[in-house]
Amino acid sequence: xxxxxxxxxxxxxxxxxxxxxxxxxxxxxxxxxxxxxxxxxxxxxxxxxxxxxxxxxxxxxxxxxxxxxxxxxxxxxxxxxxxxxxxxxxxxxxxxxxxxxxxxxxxxxxxxxxxxxxxxxxxxxxxxxxxxxxxxxxxxxxxxxxxxxxxxxxxxxxxxxxxxxxxxxxxxxxxxxxxxxxxxxxxxxxxxxxxxxxxxxxxxxxxxxxxxxxxxxxxxxxxxxxxxxxxxxxxxxxxxxxxxxxxxxxxxxxxxxxxxxxxxxxxxxxxxxxxxxxxxxxxxxxxxxxxxxxxxxxxxxxxxxxxxxxxxxxxxxxxxxxxxxxxxxxxxxxxxxxxxxxxxxxxxxxxxxxxxxxxxxxxxxxxxxxxxxxxxxxxxxxxxxxxxxxxxxxxxxxxxxxxxxxxxxxxxxxxx
RNA sequence: GCGGCUCUGGUGAAGUGGUUAACACGUCGGAUUGUGGCUCCGAUAUGCGUGGGUUCGAUUCCCACGAGUCGCCCCA
Numbered sequence: 322x323x324x325x326x327x328x329x330x331x332x333x334x335x336x337x338x339x340x341x342x343x344x345x346x347x348x349x350x351x352x353x354x355x356x357x358x359x360x361x362x363x364x365x366x367x368x369x370x371x372x373x374x375x376x377x378x379x380x381x382x383x384x385x386x387x388x389x390x391x392x393x394x395x396x397x398x399x400x401x402x403x404x405x406x407x408x409x410x411x412x413x414x415x416x417x418x419x420x421x422x423x424x425x426x427x428x429x430x431x432x433x434x435x436x437x438x439x440x441x442x443x444x445x446x447x448x449x450x451x452x453x454x455x456x457x458x459x460x461x462x463x464x465x466x467x468x469x470x471x472x473x474x475x476x477x478x479x480x481x482x483x484x485x486x487x488x489x490x491x492x493x494x495x496x497x498x499x500x501x502x503x504x505x506x507x508x509x510x511x512x513x514x515x516x517x518x519x520x521x522x523x524x525x526x527x528x529x530x531x532x533x534x535x536x537x538x539x540x541x542x543x544x545x546x547x548x549x550x551x552x553x554x555x556x557x558x559x560x561x562x563x564x565x566x567x568x569x570x571x572x573x574x575x576x577x578x579x580x581x582x583x584x585x586x587x588x589x590x591x592x593x594x595x596x597x598x599x600x601x602x603x604x605x606x607x608x609x610x611x612x613x614x615x616x617x618x619x620x621x622x623x624x625x626x627x628x629x630x631x632x633x634x635x636x637x638x639x640x641x642x643x644x645x646x647x648x649x650x651x652x653x654x655x656x657x658x659x660x661x662x663x664x665x666x667x668x669x670x671x672x673x674x675x676x677x678x679x680x681x682x683x684x685x686x687x688x689x690x691x692x693x694x695x696x697x698x699x700x701x702x703x704x705x706x707x708x709x710x711x712x713x714x715x716x717x718x719x720x721x722x723x724x725x726x727x728x729x730x731x732x733x734x735x736x737x
Numbered sequence: 738g739c740g741g742c743u744c745u746g747g748u749g750a751a752g753u754g755g756u757u758a759a760c761a762c763g764u765c766g767g768a769u770u771g772u773g774g775c776u777c778c779g780a781u782a783u784g785c786g787u788g789g790g791u792u793c794g795a796u797u798c799c800c801a802c803g804a805g806u807c808g809c810c811c812c813a
Contacts, residue, residue, distance in 0.1 A: 325803085328805095379811095380810080381812080384738075384811090433812080438805095438807075440813085448813095579811065580812095589813090597808065597809080598813080603812075604813095624813090630813060653771095653772075653773095655772095656771080686772060689773090691774080694773040701772075703771080705771050706771085707771085715771095717772070717773090719774080722773085
């Protein structure tokens with residue numbers, strides 16, 4: 322139907338736009354404090370970037386991308402996430418040339434073809450942060466801190482911060498092999514989904530809702546037992562930094578990330594009342610991505626937060642700012658003679674940056690007064706034949722109902 | 738991609754196999770003379786998500802599609 326937006330998309334109406342602006346302002350203010358600068362990358366990229374960056378075999382790449390061929394016969398994809406793009410931009414613009422750590426953030430729409438649900442749209446918005454060029458675990462902690470402080474500063478509570486480590490290319494394969502072996506032995510007890518996961522991604526079996534609570538799960542190989550020294554020390558350090566900053570967290574060794582590029586630290590912040598779509602922010606370290614995309618070995622960490630979900634959470638907790646329509650003056654005119662005079666008055670006020678409005682419906686003065694009251698204006702500026710004849714304006718204070726007729730020239734001073 | 742539920746005006750909703758589809762809010766108009774917020778009066782769905790089917794007749798029954806929603810999956 323012509324009058325319906327595509328499935329999974331939403332109009333953001335004026336009432337909500339205020340909320341979005343408020344949220345985005347919070348984001349920008351916080352990033353400034355933490356020293357992250359805003360980057361805006363294209364909404365679409367070469368498909369290859371996501372295939373390499375996110376990894377074939379992941380759900381996002383295999384079944385959720387909006388991919389099409391453009392008129393120049395290029396395969397293009399609407400970005401399903403922004404980390405690959407940011408890394409691409411980092412390399413293309415040689416931001417590493419500035420030396421040290423590059424700290425960037427972004428806010429924008431992402432696209433994933435998925436079945437819509439509350440908190441899950443096909444075009445949705447993410448705020449994300451990327452710190453590229455430093456392997457120090459303190460940066461992992463900084464990123465986690467930033468994500469957490471962001472949510473807390475909005476007033477949200479009942480948040481759960483989960484962290485884990487998923488190892489690196491040296492030790493993860495060992496863990497993965499052990500998991501495959503272990504679950505193959507217990508294959509009879511696995512649900513249908515997990516039997517499928519056994520080959521594709523055995524890590525996912527760990528957080529299966531069906532099998533997650535079965536007895537044999539407790540004895541599944543733990544990542545800690547497989548970690549190489551470097552990864553073990555790194556994870557210990559991240560925990561140390563978080564503790565030093567007074568952050569409460571739970572280590573969830575079943576937490577895994579859906580995108581291939583994650584290494585070492587993985588974390589997620591959940592807001593349980595949201596139900597099925599409770600992950601409000603998530604991220605981790607991705608030391609292999611820059612190289613994967615064609616740069617030199619460069620460590621990096623980041624996270625992304627889902628803005629619709631955050632807005633949903635804020636609404637649940639009634640933390641959204643109340644909309645207050647503010648207008649200073651409402652011009653009311655009586656008779657066609659006065660309309661041009663009123664229009665000039667309206668224009669003059671606006672040129673002085675005084676928010677002013679007028680009802681162009683050529684209605685009765687009574688109707689115009691009603692409109693003035695509804696607009697929330699502090700003053701009604703009434704002009705009729707008498708005012709036109711004497712170059713005056715009747716200024717009525719809509720709160721006190723007091724009114725007086727004064728020369729046009731004095732109006733702006735009177736209502737400021 | 739899978740399963741469940743839902744779909745009546747601008748909004749919240751009541752309702753029935755067959756005359757005018759409640760009620761409330763909102764909106765618009767009016768209650769004499771150029772003035773609002775309160776009150777009172779009046780108007781406001783030829784239409785019940787879309788398309789088929791069953792029936793003498795469907796908004797009410799059936800089917801398909803669409804959209805929303807909950808859960809799964811996935812993820813932010």
